[in-house]
Amino acid sequence: MPLSAMAASSYDKELNVALLAVQRATLLTKSVFHNHAKGTLNKSDASPVTIGDFGAQALIIAALQHNFPDDEIVAEEEAKDLRENSHVRETVWNLVQRAKLSDSSAEQVLGGEVESADAMLDIIDKGDSKGGSKGRIWAIDPIDGTKGFLRGGQYAVCLALMVDGDVKVGVLGCPNLPVSDSQPLVEGIGADASDEEGKFGVLFSAVQGQGAESRALSKGSLTTSHAINMKPIKDISEATFCESVEAGHSSQGDAAAIASKLGITTPSVRMDSQAKYGSIARGAGDLYLRLPVRADYVEKIWDHAAGDLIVREAGGMVTDVEGNRLNFRLGRTLRENKGVIAAPREVHGRVIEVVKEVLGAKV
Ligand SMILES: Nc1ncnc2c1ncn2[C@@H]1O[C@H](COP(=O)(O)O)[C@@H](O)[C@H]1OP(=O)(O)O
Numbered sequence: 001m002p003l004s005a006m007a008a009s010s011y012d013k014e015l016n017v018a019l020l021a022v023q024r025a026t027l028l029t030k031s032v033f034h035n036h037a038k039g040t041l042n043k044s045d046a047s048p049v050t051i052g053d054f055g056a057q058a059l060i061i062a063a064l065q066h067n068f069p070d071d072e073i074v075a076e077e078e079a080k081d082l083r084e085n086s087h088v089r090e091t092v093w094n095l096v097q098r099a100k101l102s103d104s105s106a107e108q109v110l111g112g113e114v115e116s117a118d119a120m121l122d123i124i125d126k127g128d129s130k131g132g133s134k135g136r137i138w139a140i141d142p143i144d145g146t147k148g149f150l151r152g153g154q155y156a157v158c159l160a161l162m163v164d165g166d167v168k169v170g171v172l173g174c175p176n177l178p179v180s181d182s183q184p185l186v187e188g189i190g191a192d193a194s195d196e197e198g199k200f201g202v203l204f205s206a207v208q209g210q211g212a213e214s215r216a217l218s219k220g221s222l223t224t225s226h227a228i229n230m231k232p233i234k235d236i237s238e239a240t241f242c243e244s245v246e247a248g249h250s251s252q253g254d255a256a257a258i259a260s261k262l263g264i265t266t267p268s269v270r271m272d273s274q275a276k277y278g279s280i281a282r283g284a285g286d287l288y289l290r291l292p293v294r295a296d297y298v299e300k301i302w303d304h305a306a307g308d309l310i311v312r313e314a315g316g317m318v319t320d321v322e323g324n325r326l327n328f329r330l331g332r333t334l335r336e337n338k339g340v341i342a343a344p345r346e347v348h349g350r351v352i353e354v355v356k357e358v359l360g361a362k363v
């Protein structure tokens, strides 16, 4: 490959912008958690959305538009509720104006300020791409695990770049996870993520073919990163697995039956959001089981794109419950996939066998 083509395919700029954009958005979500009524509204599917979700989405899209104006964006939220509710709109607008990285060169990378509250609404609505299998498309979940965010549990600010339907860059900001990869899995705020000395959780990232990394989140420029890898498993019965806190998002009964058939005796660690993908990618846990509760639920691309790449680049395999790779080419949803099974490559096949036995026995 000619040198110029290699440079063009390394995604250095995309990764740098994505990391800084996610870091700035996590700062906004932290300030909402500490200083505000959350401004929680209920969406049409009865799931919650807060001023933090809207503000984080506005900040991330503003940064992407400044740097990559021709790229499409698939984002979870829309501005309709803000257009109809001036009080919530003004609160989000204040947050967006105040959210700044302390390092001016980092801020400069992310681009100019959002001009007005109206411009902010239009920016939020730029996340309405239909997605698909052609071209450059970013997927944003401004707060994944909103219920965890509201409870003071885990949540993640999620951003991924897909090119022709393939995930090339993935970033997860997890403000409540421990900074250190070797801390045990936690459901609540990590002991070393308490915001003292400016430490507040971790940024995971991956670029296709270049491995996965983690680094401490900061309020200014990026901290130094290091490579992460899934933990090698000698005996699957010694694995730890994580699953959703919300029983409505993943069948905890099926997970317990699968774990028992695999000989796993350690209870599951329940945590919200794509923090589960980051946690197994750094070797703090081994398996992530997401087992369908309702036949009619269709997973969204923004809930999985970044985590899928980060786990695969750390040595894992991510599929649905049938063992098929997640298909990000079909639009805003993963309509061909049911559930998610993420595991180290060497044991993934065995886990899928047992998943099929347990789920097959139910029908
Ligand atoms: N019935 C469901 N099954 C699986 N996932 C769901 C379901 N309802 C909502 N979700 C999504 O699960 C994600 C959080 O999952 P976790 O349990 O891993 O924290 C959220 O993005 C949420 O979507 P939404 O943003 O629409 O609420």
Ligand SMILES: [Mg+2]
Binding pocket: 141, 143, 144, 145, 302, 303
């Ligand atoms: Mg989500």
Ligand SMILES: [Mg+2]
Binding pocket: 053, 076, 141, 142, 143, 144, 145, 146
């Ligand atoms: Mg969300």
Ligand SMILES: [Mg+2]
Binding pocket: 047, 048, 076, 146
């Ligand atoms: Mg949501």
